[in-house]
Amino acid sequence: MRAGLSRREFVTALSVALLGSACGPSFDPRRFHVPRASAVGLFPAGSYAVDFADLIFRGFQELDISLTGRRVFLKPNMVEYELDTAINTHPRVVAGAAIACRRAGASEVLVGEGPGHRRDMEYLLTSTGLSDQLREQRIRFVDLNHDDVAIVPLQSWFTGLKELALPVSLLDSDFVISLPKLKTHHWAGITCSMKNLFGTVPGAVYGWPKNPLHVHGISNSILDLTATIRPHFAIVDAVTGMEGDGPIMGRPRFLGFIAMGSDPVAVDATCARVIGLDPEKIDYLKPAAEFLGNIDARRIEQRGESPARYAARFDVVSDLEHLRLSR
Amino acid sequence: MALLVLRRDADSTYLEMATNPTVSGRDPLATGAALSRLCTGLRNALLAARNQDGGWGYAPGRHSRIEPTCWAELALGHSQGRPPDVDSIRRWKHQDDWLLDVPGTPPNIAFNALAALTLLQEPSAIAFAQPVVARVIQVKGLSFRQTAALGQDNSIQAWSWVEGTASWVEPTAWCLILLKRVRSQSPSQEAAERIRVGEQFLFDRVCHEGGWNYGNPEVYGQKLWPYVPTTAVALLAMQDHREHSAVKQSLQQLQKDVASERSVVAVALTIMCLRTYGVATEVLEQTAMERAASAEPGNLLATAMMLYALTDTRQRSAFAL
Numbered sequence: 001m002r003a004g005l006s007r008r009e010f011v012t013a014l015s016v017a018l019l020g021s022a023c024g025p026s027f028d029p030r031r032f033h034v035p036r037a038s039a040v041g042l043f044p045a046g047s048y049a050v051d052f053a054d055l056i057f058r059g060f061q062e063l064d065i066s067l068t069g070r071r072v073f074l075k076p077n078m079v080e081y082e083l084d085t086a087i088n089t090h091p092r093v094v095a096g097a098a099i100a101c102r103r104a105g106a107s108e109v110l111v112g113e114g115p116g117h118r119r120d121m122e123y124l125l126t127s128t129g130l131s132d133q134l135r136e137q138r139i140r141f142v143d144l145n146h147d148d149v150a151i152v153p154l155q156s157w158f159t160g161l162k163e164l165a166l167p168v169s170l171l172d173s174d175f176v177i178s179l180p181k182l183k184t185h186h187w188a189g190i191t192c193s194m195k196n197l198f199g200t201v202p203g204a205v206y207g208w209p210k211n212p213l214h215v216h217g218i219s220n221s222i223l224d225l226t227a228t229i230r231p232h233f234a235i236v237d238a239v240t241g242m243e244g245d246g247p248i249m250g251r252p253r254f255l256g257f258i259a260m261g262s263d264p265v266a267v268d269a270t271c272a273r274v275i276g277l278d279p280e281k282i283d284y285l286k287p288a289a290e291f292l293g294n295i296d297a298r299r300i301e302q303r304g305e306s307p308a309r310y311a312a313r314f315d316v317v318s319d320l321e322h323l324r325l326s327r
Numbered sequence: 328m329a330l331l332v333l334r335r336d337a338d339s340t341y342l343e344m345a346t347n348p349t350v351s352g353r354d355p356l357a358t359g360a361a362l363s364r365l366c367t368g369l370r371n372a373l374l375a376a377r378n379q380d381g382g383w384g385y386a387p388g389r390h391s392r393i394e395p396t397c398w399a400e401l402a403l404g405h406s407q408g409r410p411p412d413v414d415s416i417r418r419w420k421h422q423d424d425w426l427l428d429v430p431g432t433p434p435n436i437a438f439n440a441l442a443a444l445t446l447l448q449e450p451s452a453i454a455f456a457q458p459v460v461a462r463v464i465q466v467k468g469l470s471f472r473q474t475a476a477l478g479q480d481n482s483i484q485a486w487s488w489v490e491g492t493a494s495w496v497e498p499t500a501w502c503l504i505l506l507k508r509v510r511s512q513s514p515s516q517e518a519a520e521r522i523r524v525g526e527q528f529l530f531d532r533v534c535h536e537g538g539w540n541y542g543n544p545e546v547y548g549q550k551l552w553p554y555v556p557t558t559a560v561a562l563l564a565m566q567d568h569r570e571h572s573a574v575k576q577s578l579q580q581l582q583k584d585v586a587s588e589r590s591v592v593a594v595a596l597t598i599m600c601l602r603t604y605g606v607a608t609e610v611l612e613q614t615a616m617e618r619a620a621s622a623e624p625g626n627l628l629a630t631a632m633m634l635y636a637l638t639d640t641r642q643r644s645a646f647a648l
Contacts, residue, residue, distance in 0.1 A: 082552070117541060119497075120556055122629065123590040146385035146392075146628070151431045165432050186476075186547060204385070204394065205432045207488020207495065208541055212433075215469070215492050249549040317547055319476075 027156035027227060032291040038263035039063055040270045041303035042310065045239045045258050052096020052258070053103065056235060059260040060104045062303050065233065068105035073173035074098060075231075077180040077196045078113045079247055081127040086242045086252035088128055089181045093237045093258070095133035097179055112169055114144030114199045116209035117248065121145065142169040145203035156227035156291070158220035159213070164228070165205045178231040178264060182271050183242035184250055186317045188218050189282045190275070191247050192268040193234035197225040219283035226264060226292055234267040235260050241275065243314035255310050265293025266300045273297070274307050275314035278325040358613065362637060365616055369634040370406055373399050376627055381415035386625045393419065393428045393438040397445040398631035401645055406638035410449040416442050417455050424458035433489040436466060437498035440486075440505040447508060448645050460509055463502050464517050468494030478545035485528035496532055496539045496557050499525050500564035507567065507648050529561055530573055537576035538584065553580055555588045559596035563646045566603050578604060585611065591618050595632035603647050612637060 043059050045052070060067070074097055076089035098109045111134060118124050121143040125131035134141050147167035154161055170176065180196035188195055198221070201210045213221035236259035244250035255274070261267040265288045269279035279285040279295040289295040316323065377383060382391025383399045396415055404411035419426045419442070425434035426442050439459050446456035468487035473480075485494035486502040503525040506518050534544045538553025539561040545551060558581045565574050585597045594615045598608045619633050 118554070119541070120554070120590045120592055122626065123588070123593060126589040143385070143626075148384065148389050149429055149432075151429075163431075165429055204392065204435070204438075205429055207435065207437075207492065207498070211488060211492035211495070245547050245549060249546065249551075 024157075026158045026223075026287070027291050029291060031155060032227070034289070034291065034293060035263060037299050037301050038261060038266035038294045039301045039303055040259060040261035040263070040266050042257045042259050042270070042274075042305045042307060044256060044305055046256055048090050048092050048239055052093050053099035054096075055258060056097050056100035056260070057103045059235070059258065059304070060100060063260060063262065065262070066105060067101055067175060069107050070101075070105070070175040071108040071173045072101045072106040072110070072175045072177060073170055074101070074109060074111045074177050074179050075170075075196060075200060076111065076113055076130075077191070077199065077237075078115050078118075078124050078128065078130070080115075080117050081124055082248075084252070085248075086181065086183070086240045086250075087248055088124075088130075089179050089237045090239065091128055091130040091133045093235075093239070094130060094179060095137055095139070097177065097235050098134075098137055098139045101177070106175070108173075110140050110142060110169060110173060112142035112144045112147070112167065112200075114147075114167070114201065114203055116198055116203070119145065119203060119208055142167070144170065144200055145208075147202060149202050149205055152228060154224045154228050155230075156224050158223045158287070159216035160220075161212075161216060161224065164224075165202060166200060166229070167202055170200055170229070175233070176229060176231045177233045177235060179235050180237065181242065182236050182238040182255065182259070182275065183246035184244060184275070184277075184314055184316050184320070185247050186245050186320070188222065188284065189316075189320055189323050190268065190272050190277055192236055192271050193231065193264040194222050194226045194268050194284065194288070197222070197229055197231070200225065200229060219287075222284040223287060223292075226288065231264050233260070233262050234264045236267060236271055238271060238274070238310070241314070243275070243316070245317055251315070253312065253314060255312060257305065257310050263293040265289060265295060269293075269295035269297075270300060270302075270307055273325060274310050275312055276325050277314070277316070277323045281323045358616075362612070362616065365619065366406060366634060366638050369619075369630050369637075370403065372630050373403060373627065373634065381418075383627050383631075385628055387627065391415070393426055393435065393442050395627045395631060397438070397441045398628055398635065401445055401448065402631040402634035402638075404448065405635050405642060405645075408642065411445055413446050413449045413452045413455075416445055417452060424462045426459065433491075435488060436463065436486055436490070437488055437501045439463065440498070440501040443505050444501075444508060444645055447505075456509075457513075460505065460513075460518075463505060464515070464521050466490060468492065468499075476547050477543055478548070479543055480531045483524060483528045483531055485525045493542070494528055495542045496529065496561055497541065499528050500557075500560040503529070503564035504646055504648075507564070526565065526568070529565060530571075533573045533577060534580075537573065537578075537580035539577070553577070553584065555581065555584050555593040556590070556596050558584070559593070559600040562600050563603060567648050569604060578606070582606070589618065591615070591626070591629040591633050594618050595629070595636035598636040599644060599646060603644060 144167045149165040178193035185191040238255045242250040243253045376387040382396040400411035443456040443459040446452040467484040471481035485499040534553040538558035540551040
């Protein structure tokens with residue numbers, strides 16, 4: 001074990017290595033294509049009072065996204081509600097994204113989430129105010145924890161699992177947008193558009209907090225979910241992020257932007273750099289760069305504002321200090 | 328007062344809020360009439376959403392699943408003063424004595440315990456519950472090494488949601504209720520030991536101010552919040568320890584927290600729990616009616632739980648020990 005390798009890093013690396021040696025490769029490179037360059041846009045949003053529909057629609061235009069005739073599935077991050085915290089994707093960002101999708105030509109927009117902590121979706125929808133926003137815009141919401149499911153083969157095998165039951169509402173859509181809140185995460189380092197996909201795993205099938213995924217490794221699960229769901233786009237609520245003991249008990253921290261892009265790996269890598277974490281050191285981002293997307297800053301084409309404008313040093317739990325970016 | 332009424336459109340049947348100008352506030356007779364109409368609406372909504380295979384999905388038109396089917400049958404039976412119709416549960420697809428919620432996925436241990444509790448309500452179906460009881464006695468959650476991050480005893484192996492994962496509060500509570508319900512009829516050393524471990528787990532996971540989070544009371548030194556539905560189910564499982572300080576504290580915490588609770592499921596479970604502890608629930612029932620009226624339509628689990636909670640309080644609860 002190299003110096004400085006934490007027990008968690010070591011166990012994760014070992015499990016990936018063991019899977020690789022015992023069960024063959026963790027993905028089939030013929031099924032994936034990492035683009036030569038990925039565009040990521042950072043668009044200023046000074047508060048939650050801005051017109052997010054307009055901002056996100058302009059982002060779609062900037063990034064050449066057309067949703068004409070598409071059935072769009074928006075996956076926000078909703079975990080828990082506590083007043084004056086920054087746990088969830090802000091409901092105004094969710095509603096704004098839905099309106100922007102319609103403006104961009106979507107034939108249908110559906111919002112869905114399956115919280116890993118709160119089983120009680122009704123509580124989260126009403127307490128966060130999201131149900132009011134969705135009702136006002138006549139947007140349907142699906143509780144992914146309790147949706148019908150279909151069993152799908154996984155497209156990578158970092159967990160060692162071959163298949164997973166996933167919600168039919170997600171599978172029936174033809175354009176999936178991951179819509180996370182940018183937060184530090186006390187196990188995974190950062191939770192953004194890739195980790196957000198944990199919420200697609202149905203709790204009524206696998207229990208809470210999607211425990212089999214934890215048993216097979218959080219990073220492994222993030223990789224398999226991203227490889228299988230292949231979100232088409234990411235819109236990150238980084239107006240106010242969370243630092244410290246995220247994803248629930250951390251502190252809100254203002255950043256002031258919305259990040260967008262078609263490559264979720266590049267979006268997450270950019271967001272990690274903004275908050276002072278090194279994508280190369282995040283357990284799931286480094287292997288993701290081998291088959292899912294770009295983390296190398298030289299292969300990420302920035303649109304909108306420069307990441308340097310928002311650069312911050314987010315607090316992390318002491319176990320994760322080694323993830324810091326060397327500036 | 329707002330009431331839930333059954334509506335139908337081209338695609339679905341659903342509950343919708345309607346205003347009844349003839350019923351006012353807390354007049355007992357008016358409230359009784361409103362309650363009766365609400366329950367009729369809930370019953371009709373459930374009956375309309377029943378699938379051809381006799382079960383219920385979590386929403387109308389969705390595939391039948393164990394949990395909403397059990398709650399719907401319990402509620403329909405309870406509201407009509409009869410045992411639940413358990414035919415669809417008896418015929419449920421099973422493997423290795425577990426009922427399978429979704430074929431090809433791991434059995435959900437908590438929902439199997441709920442299914443066995445439902446079967447126990449129908450005298451002719453008790454034998455069908457026995458294989459599930461036997462599996463519940465055998466199965467254990469994983470144990471883990473102690474970590475400084477989690478302020479809890481990771482060695483206690485109670486019950487997990489699915490096999491091969493960590494023990495959790497809700498599945499442990501449902502399995503405890505089941506084993507405590509059957510222990511007088513079929514006492515066994517193994518069942519007694521599993522009950523002991525399950526109780527040890529719940530006592531270990533009590534939040535600092537009482538009540539239960541979904542799993543951990545503390546992470547990285549930060550105290551986690553208790554949740555209303557989790558606390559209500561855990562208290563049902565610990566109703567035979569009502570003099571224990573942690574149970575008393577949790578009961579107080581539940582009564583405090585439910586005041587700001589918005590969810591129909593949480594309020595319904597709390598009513599069931601408080602009744603079991605002999606706590607008056609009239610005010611909460613009024614709240615429940617208001618919550619039910621403003622709830623999102625199409626949540627069949629919430630519909631069934633609310634019907635169960637609001638009807639015929641003279642009957643013995645399926646969860647009373």
